[in-house]
Amino acid sequence: MKPKIIKKRTEKFIWHQGIDNRLHRRFRGHILMPNIVMGQQEDKAHAAQRLPEVLLMCNKSSCAKIAHNISSKNQRTIEERAAQLAIRVPKPNARLHSQENE
Template structure:
């Protein structure tokens, strides 16, 4: 079975390990994001994934730093409840329009 995780090349003749021109680049610390802006969204807020209404309670005090992302497996009924609560708490929801439109056939 092939693992999808990256593994350091260790072969004695490996061109990637020896960092030849034109070969794949190896991950290094220089490719990392700035610690001040890491995980920040373009609206200068951090993403907070929510699965139910109760998980939004910590955001009452931090609604200026975080915005809500509703988890993928949440039903449309619960989504409406989460969006309603987010409006009361003045918290922005990233994917508020997902699964709310009715599809016409």
């Protein structure tokens, strides 16, 4: 059995300054803070997939903005879906290179 390597902490411990901060309280014996999402990622993913249909139910014109970290393959599918639903996408051909340009 290998011994567990314990490395020395070199940086200074910064104490939490807020008077009602849960992190400040947890060092005094209070219960731990829950992690941020706690099993809500699946719900958010399904809600995001239904979002264009929800926009169509509203009686307003809508515009979709594609985030910068979406891959070009996924960006193309989003653009096709938006075209089907008549949702305007600004700069739809960003980072999509056509065969004529090569």
